[in-house]
Amino acid sequence: xxxxxxxxxxxxxxxxxxxxxxxxxxxxxxxxxxxxxxxxxxxxxxxxxxxxxxxxxxxxxxxxxxxxxxxxxxxxxxxxxxxxxxxxxxxxxxxxxxxxxxxxxxxxxxxxxxxxxxxxxxxxxxxxxxxxxxxxxxxxxxxxxxxxxxxxxxxxxxxxxxxxxxxxxxxxxxxxxxxxxxxxxxxxxxxxxxxxxxxxxxxxxxxxxxxxxxxxxxxxxxxxxxxxxxxxxxxxxxxxxxxxxxxxxxxxxxxxxxxxxxxxxxxxxxxxxxxxxxxxxxxxxxxxxxxxxxxxxxxxxxxxxxxxxxxxxxxxxxxxxxxxxxxxxxxxxxxxxxxxxxxxxxxxxxxxxxxxxxxxxxxxxxxxxxxxxxxxxxxxxxxxxxxxxxxxxxxxxxxxxxxxxxxxxx
Ligand SMILES: Cc1cc2nc3c(=O)[nH]c(=O)nc-3n(C[C@H](O)[C@H](O)[C@H](O)COP(=O)(O)OP(=O)(O)OC[C@H]3O[C@@H](n4cnc5c(N)ncnc54)[C@H](O)[C@@H]3O)c2cc1C
Numbered sequence: 067x068x069x070x071x072x073x074x075x076x077x078x079x080x081x082x083x084x085x086x087x088x089x090x091x092x093x094x095x096x097x098x099x100x101x102x103x104x105x106x107x108x109x110x111x112x113x114x115x116x117x118x119x120x121x122x123x124x125x126x127x128x129x130x131x132x133x134x135x136x137x138x139x140x141x142x143x144x145x146x147x148x149x150x151x152x153x154x155x156x157x158x159x160x161x162x163x164x165x166x167x168x169x170x171x172x173x174x175x176x177x178x179x180x181x182x183x184x185x186x187x188x189x190x191x192x193x194x195x196x197x198x199x200x201x202x203x204x205x206x207x208x209x210x211x212x213x214x215x216x217x218x219x220x221x222x223x224x225x226x227x228x229x230x231x232x233x234x235x236x237x238x239x240x241x242x243x244x245x246x247x248x249x250x251x252x253x254x255x256x257x258x259x260x261x262x263x264x265x266x267x268x269x270x271x272x273x274x275x276x277x278x279x280x281x282x283x284x285x286x287x288x289x290x291x292x293x294x295x296x297x298x299x300x301x302x303x304x305x306x307x308x309x310x311x312x313x314x315x316x317x318x319x320x321x322x323x324x325x326x327x328x329x330x331x332x333x334x335x336x337x338x339x340x341x342x343x344x345x346x347x348x349x350x351x352x353x354x355x356x357x358x359x360x361x362x363x364x365x366x367x368x369x370x371x372x373x374x375x376x377x378x379x380x381x382x383x384x385x386x387x388x389x390x391x392x393x394x395x396x397x398x399x400x401x402x403x404x405x406x407x408x409x410x411x412x413x414x415x416x417x418x419x420x421x422x423x424x425x426x427x428x429x430x431x432x433x434x435x436x437x438x439x440x441x442x443x444x445x446x447x448x449x450x451x452x453x454x455x456x457x458x459x460x461x462x463x464x465x466x467x468x469x470x471x472x473x474x475x476x
Pocket of ligand 1: 076077078079080081082101102103104110111112113114115147148149150175176177178196197198223312315343344345346360361362363364366389390391392393
């Protein structure tokens with residue numbers, strides 16, 4: 067499509083917002099319509115399990131832009147508007163409450179939703195999830211009065227909430243089916259480092275067990291029972307067992323999906339008038355052996371910029387290096403590249419600096435670096451991986467070896 071015409075964006079989260087902003091930055095002149103089912107202005111999710119939950123910042127500080135930004139940039143933001151279908155032949159999106167909207171190009175930035183936990187008691191009062199601002203607000207209020215918290219799932223969000231609850235002085239138990247935290251995302255040594263950091267902060271873990279039921283009285287959760295038969299009392303339960311991509315609009319419109327809307331290297335679906343970005347999209351990454359679907363701010367933002375550039379007339383395959391961060395109390399975790407799967411994990415640490423980095427290798431090549439409280443390692447790793455450089459495992463393990471110089475000399 068040319069620089070004019072109507073671009074409709076479904077989903078006004080991190081990716082959808084960024085796309086609208088980047089289209090204008092790139093000089094696209096046509097209509098930009100940003101459709102979001104949530105009632106609020108676009109906001110960022112990362113603080114919801116960290117500073118916002120702690121009570122350090124308020125809702126207006128998580129907004130991506132003030133309301134006037136949208137009018138000033140001629141972005142037609144329609145909040146509280148759910149798209150319920152796509153008519154590909156007529157190039158229209160169907161809305162739940164008003165007239166369909168015609169598009170020249172449609173971008174699906176629908177994100178993901180919390181995975182449900184099919185156990186008795188899952189809908190009792192005192193059981194929370196944290197994906198949206200409204201959910202985070204409900205959890206924030208509950209934490210004010212809570213004494214004991216059970217977190218179900220030792221993934222990034224579960225552990226961020228666990229650290230926040232500990233910082234608020236609450237008793238915290240984390241239940242995890244795998245044998246270690248963030249088992250699918252982190253190397254074994256980094257997972258061990260993370261476990262130790264949380265335990266030092268007073269978090270209790272129960273690994274290798276799952277939730278049998280949530281126990282309640284008078285409609286409110288009072289604790290949980292694990293499949294091992296252990297009962298843990300709690301007045302607040304956070305379920306953080308992963309997400310499901312919102313791919314149904316694409317599937318119902320006859321587009322391919324496989325744990326995410328399938329797109330090509332340009333982030334286009336098989337229908338050239340429809341793209342998909344962010345948490346909902348599965349794309350072929352040059353940093354992985356096959357297609358991947360990532361859940362990170364970097365991924366949503368950079369994919370939005372890639373699509374904006376294409377729609378502005380400068381198409382290029384999406385090639386950004388994936389990176390990610392998570393803050394869990396005093397633990398600042400950063401990941402550069404895609405570390406899974408790997409067949410060799412090399413530790414880099416230095417008692418004088420503290421923290422730990424794990425350099426992950428696949429078939430002898432560096433594929434990613436996990437860093438805990440070593441921000442410099444993370445920055446260097448992004449440089450090395452972006453340039454396709456692979457220090458040897460011996461170099462990575464030697465704290466005296468200058469990785470920065472290696473990157474600078476390339
Ligand atoms: C609590 C929390 C903490 C996080 N912390 C970090 C972090 O520390 N670092 C990091 O890199 N990432 C973090 N993330 C992940 C990051 O926020 C997401 O990867 C990012 O928001 C993805 O952007 P997106 O645009 O794809 O989806 P989203 O931001 O989720 O936006 C999708 C939007 O689409 C809307 N939508 C869906 N279907 C429809 C429809 N049919 N009609 C209209 N609207 C629709 C949804 O309601 C939603 O508002 C965190 C996520 C959460 C939930």
